[in-house]
Amino acid sequence: MIRLEVRSERPWTDETFFELVAQAEQSVNSEPQAALNPLNRALDESWPRIRESMEGSVPPGWLDCYSPYQWHYRLKPVREQAAAWRKQVEAAGNGPAAPGPRELVREITAPRAEYSIELCGTLDSFNTAQHKPLAGANMMEMPGFQPNVMLAIENVGEQNVVNPRIVVNDQHDWFSLDTLVAEVARPDMPDRDKAMAIFEVFRDNFYHANAPRLWPERGRISSHSYDPIKHLNWYENTGCSCMAIAMAGVWEHAGLKSRVVNFGVSHWIGEVFYDDAWHMFDADMKVFHLRRDNKTVAGIDDCRADPGLILRSHHFGFAAPDNSGYGSFGANSASPYAAPKDHTMALVLRPGESLARWWQDPDAKPATKDNRYAPWEPKYGRGKLVYNPDLSKPWALDGAAWHHNVALFAADGQRPYLHTKQSPYYCELVFPVRSPYPIVGGRIQVAFESSEGGGFYPAVFVSFEGRNWLNVWRGPSNKPSQCDVSLDAFIDTERRTAQCEYFVKIEWLPWDGKALMGIDSLCIETDLALSMRSLPTLRLGRNTVVYRDDTKAARNVRVTHVWRESSANTPPLAPAAAIAPSDNATADSTAPGLRWQPAADADGDAVADYHLEVRARPDMRFPLATNLDRLTFSDKPQWQVPDGWLIPGERYFWHVRARDRRGAWSPWSQIWSFVAGPRQAVASEKPNEVFIQGRQP
Structure with a gap:
């Protein structure tokens, strides 16, 4: 019989409960979900007896803090068994159960250490990314398979360790504004590229859901999330004001003049100044708007003078539905705000102190209780x-x-x-x-x-x-x-x-x-x-991990990585070739139909849809327009370029990737190009009128 001990140090046993535990243990290897369910039911049924046995052994009200299910993670030794069962259940969600977690432990005694971790298998959080709808047309990205489990930094020495930090693959070095700007906005970049790169940081790392609480402070609106480093490291869910103000703070730190506007007390956006003009970027709705030249990012005044610039733009990201648009043209409310920018991720670990961070944890608190975001309730x-x-x-x-x-x-x-x-x-x-x-x-x-x-x-x-x-x-x-x-x-x-x-x-x-x-x-x-x-996230293949700290004395640090691997699904291959227009060809119009060879899938899974990007740069570094970065919502290897976005005679570059029915993304195809053709005259229903394709009303 398994012996169960609670935190009050009083042993508690129940024959029926432990029989179920033993049965669950026997069947967990073949049927993890079936094993976990009776264990949870047993805890629910036995909770009154557990509670009765605990009365008088803990401070008043302590038992009320925990539900029966939470006790599943407070009991010993069932705690370790339950955690292992849960991992197997999660792994079983995308095919056969994956092998158990892998672990790498490194002892570090230098101020900088570099090592590598090979993530094997076929799936990671990037090639299984899903996009779930929230309120309105807002979208939340979440992984179908998350290989990263836990990362811990522990001071096992005799001296304080100052500012220990880990960066994987030179990504997300968000320790301070200095490290953030150094990563995304290099000094040799033109200002327009710096502005767009900083916009992408906010566009890609947040979703709109119950922004952190705001409060008045000396007549100004304030929030912890207005600080860019807090915003990036603390919150995934946020709102328009938080993103606009924090993004403006990073622009300023990169040497760009910026400002924030609140359209009619309903929507906050940020503007940045470069090339002798203001340019508007809306990270919350994942959109920017082009002037009619289809090259220049419009500013607020441009959009007020020509509201069609906003109305024609695709909002809420590439995976949002076709009809995703928004219009907000009201006057600036001039709401004053306080935006601190002094936070860093500074940390001193004393001897015997550790910091552990989990990507997925059953005890994580919900990030929002708003029913608008059900059933995909986000968690911290x-x-x-x-x-x-x-x-x-x-x-x-x-x-x-x-x-x-x-x-x-x-x-x-x-x-x-x-x-x-x-x-x-x-x-x-x-x-x-x-x-x-x-x-x-x-x-x-x-x-x-x-x-x-x-x-x-x-x-x-x-x-x-x-x-x-x-x-x-x-x-x-x-x-x-x-x-x-x-x-x-x-x-x-x-x-x-x-x-x-x-x-x-x-x-x-x-x-x-x-x-x-x-x-x-x-x-x-x-x-x-x-x-x-x-968090410093592993992806498929070889990952370069760099540890740093600012300790002046000797240090002895133990770093522990825990991750999982899965080959439950083999992603499709990248589409092999462009069909029409062929690579380097001239298209027949400014709104050509793009076609490519269908993606092949080694598992025989059907392709669900494709993601396509059309850009003006051969390196595909920055988007040209949000309308040209789209999910096709079709298994057919073709997509119609929307009218009104390409310039006759200009060369454009494009690539495409496929997603299979089980949610795995292929790599991007190679980059192809075409030259936009002439605008086409289209007959109007009115006599003696023609409409020139590509010209906006």
């Missing part, structure tokens, strides 16, 4: 900052912000490891917790040790600023006790703005005499919210 990524110092070491107090009347085992050889220095004066320890991510919950575990007559009133307090303290636990006097308390109610994300720091105070009052009182272990777990899109 999940991080955990854990401080678990070895209190027997000489540096055990180095991680404290303050301590009073506390002696070290390393100094006098007496237990507990941190104990009373001089009786009968009170003893106090204050430990700070600082995170570059917003704090959404936590847990404190402290082992108090005391001999008879050792002392009174062991207690734990928390505070956001280190002045006003809230007592979250108080233990018995003169005997050992265990503090194990959740901080979720204290953090209270529903009623507070985002916090990145708090303090934990531990105190006790020693009694006169030689008896000792103190603590033998300490573990502070802090739950963090984060954007999964900001």
Whole structure:
């Protein structure tokens, strides 16, 4: 029989429950979903008995914080078994169960270390990207298969580690505005390219869903998400004002003049100045508008003078439906706002402290509770900052912000490891917790040790600023006790703005005499919210991983990567050749029909649709128009270029990729080109009138 232990340290067993657990364990290899379901049902049915056995063993109200399903992840040893079952269930979603997670552990002692990870298989989060509809025509990108599981950085040395960070494949180095701009807007780029590159960062890494809460501050609208680095690392879901203001902040840091406009108190957009004119970019609706020359990005004044520039543009991204458009032409409301730009992802890991980040986690909190976004309810990524110092070491107090009347085992050889220095004066320890991510919950575990007559009133307090303290636990006097308390109610994300720091105070009052009182272990777990899109993500093939930190002294860091691999589906091959117009040919008009060879699929899966891009640059680096970056919504290898976007005699470049019925994308085809033909005269229904194709009304 499996033995089940709860956090109160009181064992609880139930014959029926463990029979189901044993049955689930036997069948999990062949039927993971069938195994997981009875386990969940068993937890639901047994919850009243679990709750009854726990009454009086934990602080009042503690049990109310957890549902039966959450207890599935709080119990030992079923916790580890359940996690393994869940991974198998997820892997089974796109075919046969994938092999178990793979792991790479690196011990790092230098300020910079480079190594590689080979992601094998046929699927990753990029070639299984799905686009799900949200409110209106907004779209949310999510992977069909996510190989990345967890990344942890742990300080296993004796000195603080300053600003440890990891970048994979030179992508998403969003530690600060300096590193962000250096990555996406190189000094040798013309200003128009810098502006577009920064727009793409915001267009591609967010979706419109319940923007983080705004609040008035000295007559201005403010939000943590107005800070570009917070915006990129903390949030995936956001709104128009947050994206426009944060994007403008990055433009300014790149040396470009920018401004933000709120159209009629209904929609915020950003403008950037280059080539002696203002140009409007709408990252929220994933669109920019071209002037009638079909080359120049229009500005707000252009769009006010010619609203058709907005009305003709495709909004909400390449995967949005054909009819995705929007019109907002109201006057600027001139809403004042405060936009800080000083945040970095700075972090100091003390000895015994670690930061773990997950791409997918069952305990991750929903990013929104708005029914408009069901059934694809987005979730925050999940991080955990854990401080678990070895209190027997000489540096055990180095991680404290303050301590009073506390002696070290390393100094006098007496237990507990941190104990009373001089009786009968009170003893106090204050430990700070600082995170570059917003704090959404936590847990404190402290082992108090005391001999008879050792002392009174062991207690734990928390505070956001280190002045006003809230007592979250108080233990018995003169005997050992265990503090194990959740901080979720204290953090209270529903009623507070985002916090990145708090303090934990531990105190006790020693009694006169030689008896000792103190603590033998300490573990502070802090739950963090984060954007999964900001994480250093592995993709198929060889990945170059670079670790850096700013530590001046010696360091000893352990980095752990955990990932999965899957060959459950083989993506289609890239379309092999252009048919019409053939490569380098001249098209018959400014709105030609493009055709290519159908994509082949090694699995025999049918092709569902194609994604096609037509651009003005041979390197395909930046889009020409959102109407020329489209999903075909058809399994036919053809697409009609929309009328009114190409210039006669200009050369254009294009490529295409295919998606199969199981959601796997092919690589892009090679790049082909054509020269736009003449505008065609089309007969009108009115006598003696013709319409010149490509000329907008």
